[in-house]
Amino acid sequence: MRRLQPWLLAAPFALLPFFPSFITLTAVTVPGVSLLPAPLAWALLASMVVAAAIALTLLLRRPRNLSPMLAPLLVWFGAALLAALLGFDPKGGLLFIGIFGLGIVWHCGIWAFYADPLARRVMLWAFLLSGTLSAAAAIGMVLLRLPASQYTIGHGRAIGTFILTGELAGYLIVFIPVAYAVATATRVRGLRALAWSGAAIGAIAFALTFSRTGWIGLAAAAAFYLATTQAARARYALVPFALAAVAVVAFFNVNHNPSENYTRLSIWQATLEIIERFPLTGVGPFDFATAYAQVRLPDGEPTAFHAHSFFLTIFAEMGLVGVVAVVWTWWRFAQILRAAIAAARPAHARLALAVAAGLVGTMVQGLIDTVSVVIFGLWLPTMALALVFARDGLGEDGA
Secondary structure, eight states, rough: OOTTTTHHHHHHHHHHGGGGGGGGGSSOOSSSOOSHHHHHHHHHHHHHHHHHHHHHHHHTTTTOOOOOHHHHHHHHHHHHHHHHHSSSSTTTTHHHHHHHHHHHHHHHHHHHTTTTTHHHHHHHHHHHHHHHHHHHHHHHHHHHHHHHHHHHHHOOOOOOSSHHHHHHHHHHHHHHHHHHHHHHOOOOHHHHHHHHHHHHHHHHHHHHOHHHHHHHHHHHHHHHHHHOHHHHHHGGGGHHHHHHHHHHHHTTTTSSGGGGGTHHHHHHHHHHHHHSSSTTTOTTTTTTHHHHHHHTTTSOOOOOOOOOOOOHHHHHHHHHHHHHHHHHHHHHHHHHHHHHHHHHHHHHHHHHHHHHHHHHOOOOOOTTTOOOHHHIIHHHHHHHHHHHHHHHHTTTTTT
C-alpha cells in the first residue's frame, strides 16, 4: 500500500476534470451535458473510495502527522450531516457529503505524504498534465462545436469535460495560478515547460468560457497575488479588476442568453425567504430545489438547484450552524496559512500565496455563483497544497 500511495494520491488530481459527472448520480436534473455516462461515473467514484480507503489506512498508522485543518474540516462535515438529517430529504445530499468526506482524506493525504519525493512529483505532474489536457480539450470542443448538444446549451462557451462553463472557469481560477507559480519556481525543465504550457492553454480556455463571474474571480486572484508578493507593485493590484471590468462590459452578452441576466435576482429573493423559514439548520444539503418551488416569486425563475451564491446556498441549506462551521474553517485556514508563510522561505511563500490566490478567486466567484466542483473537488486539496508549499516548496529536487 505504501508503494501505491503516491499514485493513488495523484489519481484524484488527474481525474478531477471528470468530477462534475458525479451530479448525474443524484436525483438532480443535470443542467448540462455529462461526457461521462453514469456507469463510468460510478466506477470513477468507486476508484476514489478505494484510494481514500488506502490513504486512510496509512494515515491511521501515523496519527501525529495529521493536517492542522482536520478539526475544522470535520466540524464542517458534521454540520452538513446534521443539516441533512434535519432537512427535507436526508438521503438527497448524502452522496456529496460522502464525497466531501473523501476530500478530507485527500487533504490529509497531501499534507502527510507530500514530503515524499515520489509522491510530490507524481502529484504535481498529474495536476498540471490533467489541467493542461482538459483546457486543450475544452478549446478543441468549442472550435469543433462538439458535442453539438453541449455547444448549444453553453451558447458556444468553453465547457470541456465539465457540466457547466462556470465549473471550468472555477477550476482554471485555481489551476492557472498554480501552473504559473510552478513554472517560475521549478528547476526541472520538463515540469517548467508543462507548467508554462498549462498556464497559457488554461488562459485561452478561461477566456473562451466568457464567464463573467469567472473573469472577476481570476482578477481577484491576480490582485491578491500582486498585493502579497510584489510589495513594490502592490499599487498595481487594482489593474486586474479594471481589465476584468472592461472585459465584462465589452462582452456582457456575448455567448449569453440575455434573458438569463436577471434570473439571480428572483432566486436571491426566494433564498432569503428560505433562510427566514429555516434559519438554524437549513433545508438540507441539495434540498434547495424542493424549498425553492414553494417560495419562488410568481414571475421568478421556474426552477433553481442552488442560490447562485455559495454563501447564500450554505445559509439556505445548512442554516446558521453551517455558516458558522464554514466561516470558522476558512478563518482557521487563513490563520494557519499566515503563520506558515511567515515562517517559510521566500520562494516557498510565493508558491503558497499563488495557491491562496486561486482560493481567493474562487471565493469571489462564489459571491454570485455556486460551483460544485470547486466546493467538493478543489477547495480541500488546494488548502493542503497551499500549506505544503509553504512548508516544503517544490522540494530539494524542484519536483
